Amino acid sequence: MAIGDVECCDETYVHEDLLKKVRGKMPDEDELYDLAELFKIFGDSTRIRILFVLFEAEVCVCDLAGILGMTQSAISHQLKILKASKLVKARRDGKQVFYSLDDDHVRSIIRQGREHVLEREP
Amino acid sequence: MAIGDVECCDETYVHEDLLKKVRGKMPDEDELYDLAELFKIFGDSTRIRILFVLFEAEVCVCDLAGILGMTQSAISHQLKILKASKLVKARRDGKQVFYSLDDDHVRSIIRQGREHVLEREP
DNA sequence: TGAACATTTGAACAACTGTTCATATGTTCA
């Protein structure tokens, strides 16, 4: 059986076209992996809340913890993740470290998400 | 200590403005939760791959399994999740069930994600 | 230098997630 062939549903006439279409447009494995990793970042309400705070201003870890009512440690762990995926950047000023958004896509990704969430409700 | 006050960083002058700004714009807890739940859906490469296939055509479970090289069961489980979050809809035609996209935001959310992923690379 | 503060880090733990396997449901057609 040649690579690219699919056997299922007892039908073979649809699959040829379908496979060509899909294989042509599907990103490679690495990109799909990175994409999923990126969205995984947004899939946690603590990180989402951190991002919403950073939409408004550059904020230090301690303030983030205060505003969100969480431990500095918990926030710091999440900031590390956000920083690793280049969504957020850090700037040290004396004892404090200030975090801010590092990507313009963040706002639009979240905006689209909100639209979906709001529109699907009755 | 009044509701809304924050004590940290030995600074109090920034926080007042900051809190007002943030509290005014931050969505409520329910929406933040829904938003995180939505992005969690995109945070899995199997589901992302399913969505990319559905970008091209309406496809039955069995074909999806064939194209993605996975079990029908695994695909079906994921389709259930995608359907529950209104990203995908199902249509039965005889023995087969065809799935297709149920939301216009999906494409733009993923497009923004791809831009981020592609642009941050060297 | 040493005390005080802000942040980071690592280990540990419970909670959650995706796949597999076996089985059930639903549909067609002889």
Add this chain to the structure above:
DNA sequence: TGAACATATGAACAGTTGTTCAAATGTTCA
């Protein structure tokens, strides 16, 4: 009706994730 096919579902399992706690690092200032 019953056999064959397509899909859905539930339990179980390994792997992952977010928070907590304790401890380390980094910075300022007296």
